[in-house]
Amino acid sequence: MDDAHDGRSERQDRATPGGGMAIEIPDPIPSYDSAEQANPPVVLTRPGHPIRRADIDPDALRIMSRLQRMGFVAYLCGGAVRDLMLGRKPKDFDVATDARPGQIRKRFANVYVIGRRFRLAHVHFPGGKIIEVATFRREPERGDDPAPALPAAAGGETPPAAAFEPRELPDPHAIYGTPREDAFRRDITINALFYDPEIDAVIDYVGGLEDMRRRRVRTIGDPGTRFDEDPVRVWRVLRHAARLGFDIDPETGRAIASHRHLIATAPGSRLYEEFNKDLAYETRVVFQALRANGLLRHILGRAGLAYEADPALFDRLASLLDVEERARREGFLLAIEEMYALVFWPWLEPEFESGGEDMVPVLTAAFQNAAMRMTIPKTLKSNAVQILVLVEGLIRALRTGRLRAALLHRAHLPQATRLAFLIETGRPPADHETFETLFRAAHPGAQPEPRQGRRRRRRRRKKGGGGNGGTTPQGA
Ligand code: ATP
Numbered sequence: 001m002d003d004a005h006d007g008r009s010e011r012q013d014r015a016t017p018g019g020g021m022a023i024e025i026p027d028p029i030p031s032y033d034s035a036e037q038a039n040p041p042v043v044l045t046r047p048g049h050p051i052r053r054a055d056i057d058p059d060a061l062r063i064m065s066r067l068q069r070m071g072f073v074a075y076l077c078g079g080a081v082r083d084l085m086l087g088r089k090p091k092d093f094d095v096a097t098d099a100r101p102g103q104i105r106k107r108f109a110n111v112y113v114i115g116r117r118f119r120l121a122h123v124h125f126p127g128g129k130i131i132e133v134a135t136f137r138r139e140p141e142r143g144d145d146p147a148p149a150l151p152a153a154a155g156g157e158t159p160p161a162a163a164f165e166p167r168e169l170p171d172p173h174a175i176y177g178t179p180r181e182d183a184f185r186r187d188i189t190i191n192a193l194f195y196d197p198e199i200d201a202v203i204d205y206v207g208g209l210e211d212m213r214r215r216r217v218r219t220i221g222d223p224g225t226r227f228d229e230d231p232v233r234v235w236r237v238l239r240h241a242a243r244l245g246f247d248i249d250p251e252t253g254r255a256i257a258s259h260r261h262l263i264a265t266a267p268g269s270r271l272y273e274e275f276n277k278d279l280a281y282e283t284r285v286v287f288q289a290l291r292a293n294g295l296l297r298h299i300l301g302r303a304g305l306a307y308e309a310d311p312a313l314f315d316r317l318a319s320l321l322d323v324e325e326r327a328r329r330e331g332f333l334l335a336i337e338e339m340y341a342l343v344f345w346p347w348l349e350p351e352f353e354s355g356g357e358d359m360v361p362v363l364t365a366a367f368q369n370a371a372m373r374m375t376i377p378k379t380l381k382s383n384a385v386q387i388l389v390l391v392e393g394l395i396r397a398l399r400t401g402r403l404r405a406a407l408l409h410r411a412h413l414p415q416a417t418r419l420a421f422l423i424e425t426g427r428p429p430a431d432h433e434t435f436e437t438l439f440r441a442a443h444p445g446a447q448p449e450p451r452q453g454r455r456r457r458r459r460r461r462k463k464g465g466g467g468n469g470g471t472t473p474q475g476a
């Protein structure tokens, strides 16, 4: 059990691949020893765990083994270990290491160090794959959080992410930590397991293995304290419990009830980040849990309230999300603006009953009036609105058999077509299908209608005629 960590104290002495010694480590190596000896982690080797190397992304394995050969500690961490333990396919393979971002950048090709609050190394691979390699860090102590969460600005709209960036780079010693500290700063126990590929063992500092056996989600440490530190964790507990079908530990559950409203104090940019994680997969069960716990209103303002208060409206959303999930499993992925349009479609559909000619400002105003805590980037919001307006036009055409030809020339036709298929047929379009094929199948013989009677005819002005300086619009 202790083998895994006895080896760690010698890591400075290991030779680097170049034959020299690993001497270039500018920051003091954290001492793992005292806490480690008093309270060693549980180290579970095969066949005690089900993780097989073949299930781990080969590039993540290569990164870890290279870091380890260089004398660093490198573990698979977070959701990947959790999912592999449960026989689920991980969404991504994150690596945790004691190498600093700068050290990783020097030693690997195609590394981009991102983030200001916490610097992370992204190792890029052909085909767009990115492996995130994060340095072990610790929970900042109260008062030394480099970027304290500010309450949302008045008026419901929250400032953009940049407003929350620290002015100076934080002191690295206040951020980085040991593997133990890194495990303890995480949110829930089942998300804090490490997998060490070198010894083929799962390393558990926080009781995550036990919680996995009991199929329960539990915060690491006192839930009230952890939710006070970061209220977004309430959301994360609900999301992970919903997706895994796990119970929520009773103490954690009680703290959710008393802390959920604090979600509204988190920066809008963080809510946006977390919302995108909900949208990444298995969205319906997560939304159900958010609704059942009254969180939607804190995230989505009036849109969330509407989904909470009106079961039929929420059912409509839930069945659309099921359609989307089925399509996703078959490889049909919606772009982010399409996903946002889908999620807000049931809420906004009644707006169209007003029958206004230009619905873009109407929907934009609905977003504005919703007073969402979450900050949706402007371009994303405006694209989602344009898509929604077109989706409604297409759906109306399908229902009435009257299709205005002009709709077929709108910029967002491909996106709106995909959504119209999902909404009206419950499936995505096949490769050869366009909106017109769908329309013609529903209404054989119907033709797209050119715009009639409304086009202003421009009268050619005679030379020298007019006499009004040409500033008055011609025609009616
Ligand atoms: P998924 O597989 O759905 O992405 P995940 O567990 O990987 O789930 P992420 O949001 O990608 O979740 O976060 C990665 C890891 O970072 C988590 O497993 C958790 O250990 C840690 N983490 C993320 N957010 C927090 C937070 N607010 N507080 C503490 N730890 C967090």
Ligand code: MG
Pocket: 078, 079, 091, 092
């Ligand atoms: Mg993840």
